[in-house]
Amino acid sequence: MISFLDLKAINSGVREELIEACTRVIDSGWYIAGKELSNFESAFSRYCGSKHCIGVANGLDALTLTLRAWKELGKLKEGDEVIVPANTYIASILAITENRLVPVLVEPDPSTFNISPAGIRAAVTDKTRAILPVHLYGRLADMPAIMKIAEQHNLLVLEDSAQAHGASFDGRKAGSWGDASGFSFYPGKNLGALGDAGAITTNDDQLAETLRALRNYGSHEKYKNLHQGVNSRLDEIQAAMLNVKLKHLDEQTAQRRQIAQIYQEGINHSAITLPLGPEVSALTLQSHAWHLFVVRCEQRDALQKHLAAMGVQTLIHYPIPPHQQQAYSQWNDLCFPLTECIHHQVLSLPISPIMIAVDAKRVVDACNSFKQA
Ligand SMILES: *Cc1c(COP(=O)(O)O)cnc(C)c1O
Numbered sequence: 419m420i421s422f423l424d425l426k427a428i429n430s431g432v433r434e435e436l437i438e439a440c441t442r443v444i445d446s447g448w449y450i451a452g453k454e455l456s457n458f459e460s461a462f463s464r465y466c467g468s469k470h471c472i473g474v475a476n477g478l479d480a481l482t483l484t485l486r487a488w489k490e491l492g493k494l495k496e497g498d499e500v501i502v503p504a505n506t507y508i509a510s511i512l513a514i515t516e517n518r519l520v521p522v523l524v525e526p527d528p529s530t531f532n533i534s535p536a537g538i539r540a541a542v543t544d545k546t547r548a549i550l551p552v553h554l555y556g557r558l559a560d561m562p563a564i565m566k567i568a569e570q571h572n573l574l575v576l577e578d579s580a581q582a583h584g585a586s587f588d589g590r591k592a593g594s595w596g597d598a599s600g601f602s603f604y605p606g607k608n609l610g611a612l613g614d615a616g617a618i619t620t621n622d623d624q625l626a627e628t629l630r631a632l633r634n635y636g637s638h639e640k641y642k643n644l645h646q647g648v649n650s651r652l653d654e655i656q657a658a659m660l661n662v663k664l665k666h667l668d669e670q671t672a673q674r675r676q677i678a679q680i681y682q683e684g685i686n687h688s689a690i691t692l693p694l695g696p697e698v699s700a701l702t703l704q705s706h707a708w709h710l711f712v713v714r715c716e717q718r719d720a721l722q723k724h725l726a727a728m729g730v731q732t733l734i735h736y737p738i739p740p741h742q743q744q745a746y747s748q749w750n751d752l753c754f755p756l757t758e759c760i761h762h763q764v765l766s767l768p769i770s771p772i773m774i775a776v777d778a779k780r781v782v783d784a785c786n787s788f789k790q791a
Pocket of ligand 1: 580614
């Protein structure tokens with residue numbers, strides 16, 4: 419069986435380094451807010467090309483606390499509208515509703531799966547205060563167009579970069595475009611800890627300071643509380659794991675790109691639509707982080723069954739769009755035809771930094787031998 423993602427095998431590749439880092443933390447006697455975290459924060463902000471990085475407990479908190487910080491700073495207030503893709507993982511939207519802000523869902527561009535700039539323009543009202551684009555599957559949203567709209571309407575931009583560590587557009591990485599960017603280091607993400615972890619990147623000094631307080635009970639200074647904060651800290655042990663894994667991220671992304679290329683060149687089936695290649699045009703070079711390699715097929719369930727029979731494990735990201743979830747029952751009657759169509763048709767093929775070319779070719783052959791009903 420070709421497994422979708424073998425985390426044990428991925429982490430085994432750097433096992434000795436991880437053990438050494440664990441030992442360093444155990445022997446330090448210092449487990450929260452120490453050197454490992456500050457080293458990771460400077461390394462990751464440098465990696466993304468942003469001034470600050472603030473480690474938090476997970477990716478959802480990274481998004482939720484950034485919106486919360488903007489409320490504390492008087493830049494957002496309850497009831498303000500935030501434009502967000504209808505086609506995303508539910509965390510992007512939970513961060514908005516948790517802050518009693520109003521998500522305004524916008525359909526994607528079906529060729530990239532990412533939020534459509536024309537859709538954003540049409541959704542702006544006099545209550546809109548922010549845009550939350552998601553770099554879905556590891557491809558950057560159309561950030562030049564999104565930043566232009568934000569500038570015209572004086573909107574904040576929070577990137578959801580949870581799937582896009584190291585992805586770039588015109589040479590600028592995820593995490594360096596918006597006013598702030600939220601990252602997840604959930605174990606299955608391209609940069610994954612060995613547990614939960616997340617971070618925010620930003621160039622804004624005041625926002626960074628507020629976030630540092632919010633993640634630590636609202637306290638800048640021990641026993642002095644400026645805000646009603648939360649406990650959302652990135653532990654030393656996870657920061658140490660991330661310090662090891664960040665060093666290998668670029669080589670691992672390159673390995674993902676090789677698998678993606680084998681799929682792009684090899685899969686040739688009239689019923690299977692491949693994702694767009696990395697080059698959008700001759701002028702804009704997009705470098706895709708290939709967190710997921712997602713194909714579309716009208717007979718998706720039959721294709722998934724066929725691949726399973728051929729020994730290829732696949733997953734669906736995501737089977738139910740947020741507006742059709744029970745958690746958002748008030749939106750269940752809304753209609754987002756492109757988003758709904760995408761959710762019925764998408765299938766994620768195995769892709770990972772440890773996948774070998776022979777296995778990728780077996781996946782290609784399995785796809786090409788699919789017989790439609
Ligand atoms: C994983 C993910 C998150 C949430 O990250 P966690 O660390 O699991 O909280 C948010 N947005 C997107 C798009 C994600 O894929």
